Amino acid sequence: MENNVTTLAKVQLRYSSELYKIVDLCNKTLKEQNLIFGLALDGTDEEQAIFTIYRS
16 A cells, blocks of 8 residues: 655744644534644754645
């Protein structure tokens, strides 16, 4: 079984403790469109987050 995931977009923004709510909402709402949303802290600056959209 092959699992292809393509990165569609990536943006860096100021981290907020509530950003995960947007990611969670997008994942729940748009999973049927084969979209996955991710959020990670920047490896060099913990005040920055990276929001990524993937297509599976």
